[in-house]
Amino acid sequence: MKTVDATDRSAALTVTEVRLTPILIADPPLLNTQGVHQPYTPRLIIEVVTADGTTGVGETYGDTRYLDLAAPLAKALPGRPVSDLNGLFTLAEQVCGDPAEVSDSVDVGGLRGVQTADKLRLSVISGFEVACLDALGKALGLPVHALLGGKVRDHIDYSAYLFYRLAAHPQGQGEPDDWGAALDPEGVVAQARRFAETYGFGSFKLKGGVFPPEEEIAAVRALAEAFPGRPLRLDPNGAWSVPTSLHVARELADVLEYLEDPASSTDRMAEVAAGTEVPLATNMCVTTFPEIQEAFTRGAVQVVLSDHHYWGGLRNTQQLAAVCRTFGVGLSMHSNTHLGISLAAMTHVAATVPNLDYACDSHYPWQTEDVITERHVFEGGRLAVSDRPGLGVELDREVLAALHRRWLEDDGTMRDRDDAAAMRKADPRWQTPSVPRW
Numbered sequence: 001m002k003t004v005d006a007t008d009r010s011a012a013l014t015v016t017e018v019r020l021t022p023i024l025i026a027d028p029p030l031l032n033t034q035g036v037h038q039p040y041t042p043r044l045i046i047e048v049v050t051a052d053g054t055t056g057v058g059e060t061y062g063d064t065r066y067l068d069l070a071a072p073l074a075k076a077l078p079g080r081p082v083s084d085l086n087g088l089f090t091l092a093e094q095v096c097g098d099p100a101e102v103s104d105s106v107d108v109g110g111l112r113g114v115q116t117a118d119k120l121r122l123s124v125i126s127g128f129e130v131a132c133l134d135a136l137g138k139a140l141g142l143p144v145h146a147l148l149g150g151k152v153r154d155h156i157d158y159s160a161y162l163f164y165r166l167a168a169h170p171q172g173q174g175e176p177d178d179w180g181a182a183l184d185p186e187g188v189v190a191q192a193r194r195f196a197e198t199y200g201f202g203s204f205k206l207k208g209g210v211f212p213p214e215e216e217i218a219a220v221r222a223l224a225e226a227f228p229g230r231p232l233r234l235d236p237n238g239a240w241s242v243p244t245s246l247h248v249a250r251e252l253a254d255v256l257e258y259l260e261d262p263a264s265s266t267d268r269m270a271e272v273a274a275g276t277e278v279p280l281a282t283n284m285c286v287t288t289f290p291e292i293q294e295a296f297t298r299g300a301v302q303v304v305l306s307d308h309h310y311w312g313g314l315r316n317t318q319q320l321a322a323v324c325r326t327f328g329v330g331l332s333m334h335s336n337t338h339l340g341i342s343l344a345a346m347t348h349v350a351a352t353v354p355n356l357d358y359a360c361d362s363h364y365p366w367q368t369e370d371v372i373t374e375r376h377v378f379e380g381g382r383l384a385v386s387d388r389p390g391l392g393v394e395l396d397r398e399v400l401a402a403l404h405r406r407w408l409e410d411d412g413t414m415r416d417r418d419d420a421a422a423m424r425k426a427d428p429r430w431q432t433p434s435v436p437r438w
Ligand SMILES: O=C([O-])C(=O)C[C@H](O)[C@@H](O)C(=O)[O-]
Pocket: 030, 031, 032, 108, 111, 112, 207, 235, 237, 283, 334, 335, 336, 337
């Protein structure tokens, strides 16, 4: 009798269908060293349906090269157990093939480190892994964090993610908002105050590499004055030379919690680390398992900002956390423009990692559109870890359909993120700056 039950259950947990929905979501005119965010940015929503009618949801990057890898994986998954998370990796290697033109290139003009075939495939697998975990959790009546071994905390701290920004997208494109421009220390502090008042964030990260370092030093100094004693971070995405990085580290040593990717390679980060006591964090020079050994043994980074998308999912993120713990390297979490599904996934895995030493990044407050029915709400700068089955979020199908229509109607310009192209709308002579920029 028991055997029959087990067979029934495993039949019920077989994947019968996978739906891929590429969408375009509104994104404000946030500046970084490459340029400016486009008015709309692509994401991919993944739904995995099992024989008992349970649907799990996942989310990942939606640029064309990710879609190209997701399609064969979606086709190959039906018929397999939704619990076979390890099998996703083997299956992806078998069916996805290698994406064209990735060798020696950098992702999004350098904002996310190297772009290898493995990393692209892992970013796609992560969306599927999250969807499978969501389905499995819903079917078993267990939250995702329980499937990952259980939560060790009930809340996850997030940090305010401050950006220099334009008041509106060049040429009036996109969705308007009421944030106004932030192009100087006053603008940055005003933005930080609104973040603190609305969401309760207690630590602040400024995306740098936009203005000459002295201006960014002044902005961080202004933040330190406005929020005495609060943890501050500055991230120029590798835009500085080693001497410039050391200069900034000296100027801000008394107020920085960490300096994020001041310079753009493990070699340069190691040189900077050797010359300062300020901890260096990265989501650029350690973004894959093969990059860990050199960076950790050379002391090039003191904090890794994990991103479950490019590390290959929630369980790989736990493995990364274990490696960091082994080497005494701190762990925090990176974010790109993400929606509520990925924020939920990130919150679940963050809840299971004993050595989460810092408040995590999130772009979520900048994202006014979402595909889930109930937006996440930060209280006191934190999110509560959901105990509902699966991720604890529900897909809003109407919104999903509308955002997919936007993707269908786009002529192709927004389907791949290109911050330099978006900047050229304001300044036709703009070129991706060569590194180091300063
Ligand atoms: O911490 C980071 O490097 C990021 O969040 C990378 C992103 O692409 C960020 O620079 C952005 O959204 O402009």
